Amino acid sequence: MNFKIPIKVKAVLADKAVLANKESSDLMPWEVIKEFKAFILEKNPEGIKIGAVDPENKSLQQYIRQRFGDNVTWSRITEEDLSSILKNHTYDFKTDILELISNSPATNNNIIKIVDKTIKYSFNKKASDIHIEPIKNEAVVRFRIDGTLQTMFTMPINVYQAVVARIKILANLKIDEYRFPQDGRIEPEDFYNTSLRVSTMPTLFGEKIAMRVLDDSHKNLSLSKLGLSEEQERIILGNIEKPFGMVIASGPTGSGKTTTLYALLQLLKKDGLNISTLEDPIEYILMGVNQTQINPRAKLTFPSGLRAILRQDPDIIMVGEIRDSETSVMATNAAMTGHLVFTTIHTNDAPSSFIRLLEMKVEDFVVSSTVNLVIAQRLVRKICKSCAKKRKLSPAIFNKIMERKDIVAALEKRKENLVSELEKHTFYVGAGCEECLGTGYLSRIGIFELLQPNKEIHDLILRHESADVIKSAAEKNGFQDMITDGIEKVFKGITTFDEVLRTTKNV
Numbered sequence: 001m002n003f004k005i006p007i008k009v010k011a012v013l014a015d016k017a018v019l020a021n022k023e024s025s026d027l028m029p030w031e032v033i034k035e036f037k038a039f040i041l042e043k044n045p046e047g048i049k050i051g052a053v054d055p056e057n058k059s060l061q062q063y064i065r066q067r068f069g070d071n072v073t074w075s076r077i078t079e080e081d082l083s084s085i086l087k088n089h090t091y092d093f094k095t096d097i098l099e100l101i102s103n104s105p106a107t108n109n110n111i112i113k114i115v116d117k118t119i120k121y122s123f124n125k126k127a128s129d130i131h132i133e134p135i136k137n138e139a140v141v142r143f144r145i146d147g148t149l150q151t152m153f154t155m156p157i158n159v160y161q162a163v164v165a166r167i168k169i170l171a172n173l174k175i176d177e178y179r180f181p182q183d184g185r186i187e188p189e190d191f192y193n194t195s196l197r198v199s200t201m202p203t204l205f206g207e208k209i210a211m212r213v214l215d216d217s218h219k220n221l222s223l224s225k226l227g228l229s230e231e232q233e234r235i236i237l238g239n240i241e242k243p244f245g246m247v248i249a250s251g252p253t254g255s256g257k258t259t260t261l262y263a264l265l266q267l268l269k270k271d272g273l274n275i276s277t278l279e280d281p282i283e284y285i286l287m288g289v290n291q292t293q294i295n296p297r298a299k300l301t302f303p304s305g306l307r308a309i310l311r312q313d314p315d316i317i318m319v320g321e322i323r324d325s326e327t328s329v330m331a332t333n334a335a336m337t338g339h340l341v342f343t344t345i346h347t348n349d350a351p352s353s354f355i356r357l358l359e360m361k362v363e364d365f366v367v368s369s370t371v372n373l374v375i376a377q378r379l380v381r382k383i384c385k386s387c388a389k390k391r392k393l394s395p396a397i398f399n400k401i402m403e404r405k406d407i408v409a410a411l412e413k414r415k416e417n418l419v420s421e422l423e424k425h426t427f428y429v430g431a432g433c434e435e436c437l438g439t440g441y442l443s444r445i446g447i448f449e450l451l452q453p454n455k456e457i458h459d460l461i462l463r464h465e466s467a468d469v470i471k472s473a474a475e476k477n478g479f480q481d482m483i484t485d486g487i488e489k490v491f492k493g494i495t496t497f498d499e500v501l502r503t504t505k506n507v
């Protein structure tokens with residue numbers, strides 16, 4: 001029986017990786033140690049000794065019995081005992097893995113541990129992807145954290161081969177098939193909210209493995225956590241409560257559009273409403289929402305799926321992405337005929353979304369009358385709080401800012417003479433520490449621009465005016481672009497100019 005522990009994955013993952021001691025952590029995952037406030041004090045052939053803050057905890061007792069049998073001795077420990085033990089044992093992932101690789105690398109048991117620990121550590125570091133890449137005589141393991149790939153360790157080719165075989169077993173893939181790409185899924189036992197989508201790809205030196213971490217524990221996605229200001233939240237709430245029309249999230253791949261839409265659906269979800277989605281892929285599971293995965297092989301495409309959903313008496317529809325004219329025409333028609341439709345579009349900014357719909361053959365009067373709101377966004381990395389320090393801007397960054405007319409204009413709009421005073425200001429930066437793996441950044445947050453078209457903008461759409469004209473009209477009514485929002489977050493010490501420059505390059 002596969003006993004699953006009701007751990008609050010998200011909350012636990014937010015904490016620092018610490019372990020009671022190495023043996024204990026091998027037998028009992030650190031998430032369990034922290035959730036149950038218990039760890040293994042001793043283990044010998046006669047049984048096991050557990051120290052726990054609350055030995056009477058029924059779920060803990062059940063978990064321990066399930067794993068280690070009935071020969072358990074319990075000791076009560078205090079919260080202080082627990083935290084002092086946790087504090088003194090910061091987990092060193094690289095050393096642990098390299099030890100496993102160098103000690104008799106061929107043993108099956110070590111390979112199982114290497115794979116298991118790598119997956120768990122990727123969750124702990126909130127990596128979005130794990131890459132395993134063969135390069136001649138060795139293979140590199142990299143994690144994508146906050147959008148950037150970081151090397152975690154390298155291993156000899158024979159260890160890599162065994163690791164790939166182990167991953168294929170876990171993901172139900174054919175072990176002896178290495179000439180064709182395969183895809184599968186891993187559901188790690190101790191993380192019932194998190195799984196991995198695994199794909200293999202033949203490359204020059206062997207198979208490359210890429211694993212996407214799918215975290216289903218986004219239960220409490222609040223708008224403020226996404227990085228929206230109170231004013232922006234107010235505008236969004238006013239628009240998602242309308243009975244029909246369209247709400248568009250726009251931005252390039254990896255800009256957090258889907259997460260934003262999920263957060264909105266989460267807010268709307270209640271009995272008495274039929275919410276249906278079409279997605280490719282389904283990124284998180286939302287309880288109470290009918291989610292459908294696009295599957296072209298089964299002829300389930302965005303247009304055919306949307307046609308089917310419309311026969312299912314929906315109130316709210318989310319179409320994962322609009323990228324062709326058939327889908328865009330159908331989705332906007334649904335929004336005109338009494339449904340609230342959420343979708344994403346690949347455009348650089350909010351005003352361009354109207355133009356994109358027109359380019360996809362949606363009639364101008366449909367565009368102007370159905371779109372309630374466009375939310376355009378990017379994700380910027382947040383400064384690591386553990387190593388944040390105030391510094392003056394480096395000349396390199398200062399010059400880069402000066403080269404960007406849009407950023408200079410936004411600074412001038414924020415405060416007169418701000419640009420000339422900029423060199424005197426100090427700003428937070430992350431110096432780099434263990435917590436952020438030396439990068440100075442930890443986790444990400446959105447920078448947003450919200451466009452709610454009014455009568456004037458409706459007319460501009462009907463006249464097929466350019467995105468720039470729409471933007472200037474919107475600015476007269478208080479529209480703020482995402483660069484302005486980004487600069488606000490730089491001054492608040494949340495992110496850096498570097499990040500704003502990098503993510504808004506093509507706006």
Ligand SMILES: [Zn+2]
Nearest residue numbers: 384387433436
């Ligand atoms: Zn740090």
